[in-house]
Amino acid sequence: MLTAVERVLILKGADLLSDVGPRHLLGLAEVARELEISKGDTIYKAEDPADALYVVVEGRVRISTGDRTMSEVGPGEAFGTWSLVDESARGQRAECMQDGLVLALHRDEFYDVAAVDVTLLQSLIGSLAKRLRVLVAERPEEARVESEGVDAPDGSAPVGQSGSNERPSSGEPVDAASSKPGASLTAAALGKPLPETETHGMEPGPLRAPSEGSSPRPEDGDE
Numbered sequence: 001m002l003t004a005v006e007r008v009l010i011l012k013g014a015d016l017l018s019d020v021g022p023r024h025l026l027g028l029a030e031v032a033r034e035l036e037i038s039k040g041d042t043i044y045k046a047e048d049p050a051d052a053l054y055v056v057v058e059g060r061v062r063i064s065t066g067d068r069t070m071s072e073v074g075p076g077e078a079f080g081t082w083s084l085v086d087e088s089a090r091g092q093r094a095e096c097m098q099d100g101l102v103l104a105l106h107r108d109e110f111y112d113v114a115a116v117d118v119t120l121l122q123s124l125i126g127s128l129a130k131r132l133r134v135l136v137a138e139r140p141e142e143a144r145v146e147s148e149g150v151d152a153p154d155g156s157a158p159v160g161q162s163g164s165n166e167r168p169s170s171g172e173p174v175d176a177a178s179s180k181p182g183a184s185l186t187a188a189a190l191g192k193p194l195p196e197t198e199t200h201g202m203e204p205g206p207l208r209a210p211s212e213g214s215s216p217r218p219e220d221g222d223e
Helices: 004-011 022-031 107-114 118-138 183-189
Strands: 033-037 042-044 052-065 068-073 093-106
Touching: 004 022, 004 052, 004 093, 022 093, 022 107, 022 118, 033 052, 093 107, 107 118
Parallel strands: none
Antiparallel strands: 033 093, 042 093, 052 068, 052 093
16 A cells, blocks of 8 residues: 555656646545556556556556557556546557556546646646647657547548638638647647637628728617
């Protein structure tokens, strides 16, 4: 049985929690669960929903996609961290390679704690923003190493066709990613303008300034 202090130190191994102060991690340490793992155990499959992050205390875990090993995670290292902000399918398989112990933090329990600790939530957002800057700027092809909850844009509609890639009045194409959840956060992290809000069921026409010397035409019922 791990002590509260040991749990706090272990949770610091998750990069999204690395900037959270020990006092704020105490609440998470209280709700984190210890899980014993045995060689050959499947911790989660690719199609499983992302519902918890894990930090290895003892043992070793392999993260794979199909027959390809993406990484091997050992003591003090975390995996499945995107589950704190993304509840889509995992996209990868986590399998125990060596008997040991992991500390699991479920997303729902994380937000129960964060709901009464604004500093904790702000620290998570700050860590997420820094991680996005590094991954997108230096390794765009690995921006989602864990591939949890993000599908390749193979089915995206070409620019100019109906869908989310229509050209705005400025003539510049809208990035396909701007229509996906988290686009605003990504844009903010990279210092780019926020994507325009999509409109559904209506396409307002361009606004025109009234001609010089003329007054705006009143709406029906204003006279």
